[in-house]
Amino acid sequence: MTATVAPCILLIEDDTETRDAVSRVLVDAGYRVVGAERGEAGTRALKAGNIAGVILDVTLPDASGFDLCRGWRAAGVRVPVLMLTARTDVSSRVRGLDSGADDYLGKPFALSELRARLRALLRRGSDPRRERVLSVGELTIDFGRRQAWLGESEVPLTRREIDVLDRLAWARGHAVSREDLLEEIWGESTPEAAASLEVIIARLRRKLEKGERESLIRTVRGFGYALAGIRQGQTS
Amino acid sequence: MKAQSLATRVVRGTVFVTLITALAGAASAALIARRLWQAHEHRALLDLAAGLTQAVEREAAEEGSTTESAATEALRESVAPGHRAEVWRGQVLVAASPPGPPIGPPKESNRAPQDAWLIETRPLSGGLTLLVASPRERGEEVLRVFGWSLLLSAPVCVSLAVLIGRLVGRRATRPLVDFRDRIRAARPFDLLPPQERVEMIEVGELEASFRGLWERLREAVSRETEFAANASHELRTPLTRIRLHAERARAALGAPAGAAPSQELSDVLEEVDRLVRLVDSLLVLSRETAEGIPAGEVVNISDLVAAASRRVFTGAPQPEIDQPDEALVRGDEALLGIAIENLLDNARKFSLPGRPPRVAVSGDGASVRVIVTSPGARISRGLHERLFERFYRGPEARASHPGHGLGLPLARHVARLHGGDLRAASEPAEDARFELALPAWRSLAQ
Numbered sequence: 001m002t003a004t005v006a007p008c009i010l011l012i013e014d015d016t017e018t019r020d021a022v023s024r025v026l027v028d029a030g031y032r033v034v035g036a037e038r039g040e041a042g043t044r045a046l047k048a049g050n051i052a053g054v055i056l057d058v059t060l061p062d063a064s065g066f067d068l069c070r071g072w073r074a075a076g077v078r079v080p081v082l083m084l085t086a087r088t089d090v091s092s093r094v095r096g097l098d099s100g101a102d103d104y105l106g107k108p109f110a111l112s113e114l115r116a117r118l119r120a121l122l123r124r125g126s127d128p129r130r131e132r133v134l135s136v137g138e139l140t141i142d143f144g145r146r147q148a149w150l151g152e153s154e155v156p157l158t159r160r161e162i163d164v165l166d167r168l169a170w171a172r173g174h175a176v177s178r179e180d181l182l183e184e185i186w187g188e189s190t191p192e193a194a195a196s197l198e199v200i201i202a203r204l205r206r207k208l209e210k211g212e213r214e215s216l217i218r219t220v221r222g223f224g225y226a227l228a229g230i231r232q233g234q235t236s
Numbered sequence: 237m238k239a240q241s242l243a244t245r246v247v248r249g250t251v252f253v254t255l256i257t258a259l260a261g262a263a264s265a266a267l268i269a270r271r272l273w274q275a276h277e278h279r280a281l282l283d284l285a286a287g288l289t290q291a292v293e294r295e296a297a298e299e300g301s302t303t304e305s306a307a308t309e310a311l312r313e314s315v316a317p318g319h320r321a322e323v324w325r326g327q328v329l330v331a332a333s334p335p336g337p338p339i340g341p342p343k344e345s346n347r348a349p350q351d352a353w354l355i356e357t358r359p360l361s362g363g364l365t366l367l368v369a370s371p372r373e374r375g376e377e378v379l380r381v382f383g384w385s386l387l388l389s390a391p392v393c394v395s396l397a398v399l400i401g402r403l404v405g406r407r408a409t410r411p412l413v414d415f416r417d418r419i420r421a422a423r424p425f426d427l428l429p430p431q432e433r434v435e436m437i438e439v440g441e442l443e444a445s446f447r448g449l450w451e452r453l454r455e456a457v458s459r460e461t462e463f464a465a466n467a468s469h470e471l472r473t474p475l476t477r478i479r480l481h482a483e484r485a486r487a488a489l490g491a492p493a494g495a496a497p498s499q500e501l502s503d504v505l506e507e508v509d510r511l512v513r514l515v516d517s518l519l520v521l522s523r524e525t526a527e528g529i530p531a532g533e534v535v536n537i538s539d540l541v542a543a544a545s546r547r548v549f550t551g552a553p554q555p556e557i558d559q560p561d562e563a564l565v566r567g568d569e570a571l572l573g574i575a576i577e578n579l580l581d582n583a584r585k586f587s588l589p590g591r592p593p594r595v596a597v598s599g600d601g602a603s604v605r606v607i608v609t610s611p612g613a614r615i616s617r618g619l620h621e622r623l624f625e626r627f628y629r630g631p632e633a634r635a636s637h638p639g640h641g642l643g644l645p646l647a648r649h650v651a652r653l654h655g656g657d658l659r660a661a662s663e664p665a666e667d668a669r670f671e672l673a674l675p676a677w678r679s680l681a682q
Binding site for chain 1: 569
């Protein structure tokens, strides 16, 4: 966020009060906000360009957020999308991510969490053409279906473990700082979260580095972690 | 009556009918045969008597001898083996053939019933009486042979009946069995595959009415689920607004945290979050356990227990936790988190002060178990199931703890959605103990 011009957020939400409140909060946080009540108006605003990120409500009067997002992705729109929804069960979340959204937040939400997620999303950017399957040697990880395979056998990875791998894979071999991982995956940088990250890295190493495989997750001393064995560009 | 298969009943029925028919047939055939034999023998005896009379008269005329000697001569020449003939004068036996103990003398009645013999008598000239007889035993023997052959044929008939019964039974129940198989494959409440043509009208009608019922149930269930989802959504929109307002107001106050107005707004936020959890609970409880968790992900129960216990026991003595680093199941992390949090919260409320609850997580490959014990608390008999009734709150809970009476029912419902269960496992004299069992994670790939 070093840009001199404040990034512009497109907020598509049919409930006027929620839209106003969220947009005031975002303006306070230094964003410019374009509001839209319907999917159609939202799509038009998106096509007008110069949108840095979209906050998209799933339930709109004229379309479902899933369909809208899928439509944009099919049309080659690469703006990062954060979905807001009243439905928080696993299948809805998976559906949201499958339709091309980059993150998913259940209603009602804490404003601090919305700000943190949006910040992370804008920094990270969206790359819908990114390969959703990562293969390194024997290991295959399908981030879309959230499954990992070592050769023929499935490796059980929890959501957090997949998230950490996903974030590291996103960096394409570059190191990701501990703070970024904590902020983007735990939403907070507390000592508990930091301890939890260490546990997850240890578990990932134990589960994915069986046999004589060289270390998959490289520790960058005093900074963070990186995926070894893949170089920039290899996953796209 | 014990339930039995339709095909078995058909076989039994066929065998029963065959047996009855065979027995009745044998009995009536025997009676008829006996009658026919008697009539036949009578005719034979009458023929024999007539023949003998003629022979005696012819002999007497040709030889000019007395009737007595003519009778003796005629009897010796003309009585066929198997029969017996005697000539009597009054009470005196004149002649007999073949030799043997006499049957007579003849009684007044023409057909005197003599036990062992079938008898005909006829007067001869000169005051003599001719008696011809046939042993009843011969007829009885014929009947016995006849009866035995019928009896011996019974097993053949019965095996035939079983065979035919099986064929008929199988044919008759085939449409029903097919129907059963089609229904068995359906999960509640999927769309059923289209009805196939059935050659039996009754089965077709049965299937049609079953499908009608299924369709109505399906509609009712989907209406209910939709209602719950809509209600949850409708409630979330105002809750979102309230939360946003409260948060913005707290930020606008800018008062140091802990100051009265800011603290009150924080309380509002907490209440909103509680209300959201209640709405979520009702939404979860409205789901059919048969639906299961369609898009389950890998969940580490040990992580959930650690996180839930941090939340539940903030500022209170931490529970003793004995668990492996990983205890993996497949499911919905948020729901399982709620279930475990409810269990721990329940343990916290009812443990005696100063005696922290114990939590043990274990896995044996097939299932993952979470056992939560509250030292000092007791579950009285009769309460083991009531605790899981929705909105039920025990006397102690009503007296001293806030709640909705949804914590344990919700936890059990979540367990059952995951194909597991939650039950109260302690005896009335033991520390209260709850056992949550969930199927362990295993790869879905074959």
